[in-house]
Amino acid sequence: MLHQVPEIEPLEAILPDEPLLMMGAGPVPIPARVAAANGIVINHLGDTMARIIEQMKAMSRYVFQTESRHILGVAGPGSAAMEMAVINLVDPGTRVLTVNNGFFSSRLGEMARRAGGDVVEMDAGVASAADETAVAEAIRAHRPRVLTIVQGETSSTVFNHALPAICRAAAEADCLVVCDAVCTLSTMPLEMDDWGVDVVITGGQKGLSSIPGVSLIAFSDRAWQVIEGRERSLTHWCLDARLAHQFWYNKSYHYTAPVSGILALHEALRLVCQETLPRRFDRHLRCSRALQAGIEGLGLKLYIDGPSRLNSVVGIHLPEGLAQTDLMQHISQHHGVEISGAFGANIVRIGQMGEQCRSHHLFRTLHALGTSVRELGLKVDVPTGVAALELALSSHKPSFA
């Protein structure tokens, strides 16, 4: 007997009349060209795809700042790219040092444990960046083969600014560095070759302003040698970097690539190249700093202080008596703006990645935030916040020549 046809509402009945402004920790708004590319299906093999793949690799080399010939796309979320990095480099018994500042850095450690790695977790503190001296000491003490770290820990809004120094310490100990740049790539400098990062991972839906579910990963020659020298075959098919290389470099079949998502990512990368990295970094810096000034102008407090503060995702302490869930619900229902909460601390997070960094989005978001807090019965100074935002935007001095 056939099962009954379920009763289904059309999407229009589920989605809001007007799309919410996505100002949380990702996914972020996507440009029209990215959305249009995402609506196209082409053959996943053949000359057209080959030309697109060649361009994607060239653009990725620019965005990752690398000469690497081992850049791969991944059909999956940022976590799939994290998993590809880990399972291709961590064998049972491989010593791994995980620098942990929160949820995503700890996920890298958990993935390494599941791969059978001998994982040492270094608690770098959830409210401050990893200290380069402490990490160098941990490398000397534990002699890891692989070190995992996030450049920006989205969950705690911490920025690991000592990444270049940590890479130097790892290189001296012949240890590979796997860096999660899911929320930071193209929002701030990351120089894969010059800093000596061995694996850089990113997702589509954050700094690059593409769709979720198609990611990128770049391996250094040093990391690729380890992968090529691996004797055992991986239990995973889709995430086997050697098999993926066949598609990305030899035009041959691995699995049916997510063509529409790849086209969307192509357009997202093209827009980054068109803007250029120095201008894009400057846009992010200007907008994020101005948003932070505006939040402080409202009378709210930022979660992370000083150089450990991540600009790509900004954490905001909530005043006593205001729960993050109430604020998130109010701001989306009454102002059409989506922001994120956080696990653990009573903070909300506002993203400053890709298309989120536009001044018209900032004014709408800051006004919605301030008004929502006020409507929920707490005191904030909305005009002063908006004035601080405007002053910071207009007085910004570009950081590129």
Ligand SMILES: Cc1ncc(COP(=O)(O)O)c(C=O)c1O
């Ligand atoms: C720093 C960081 N790493 C990894 C991830 C995981 O990405 P995804 O959710 O696409 O698997 C995220 C997503 O929020 C992230 O912010």
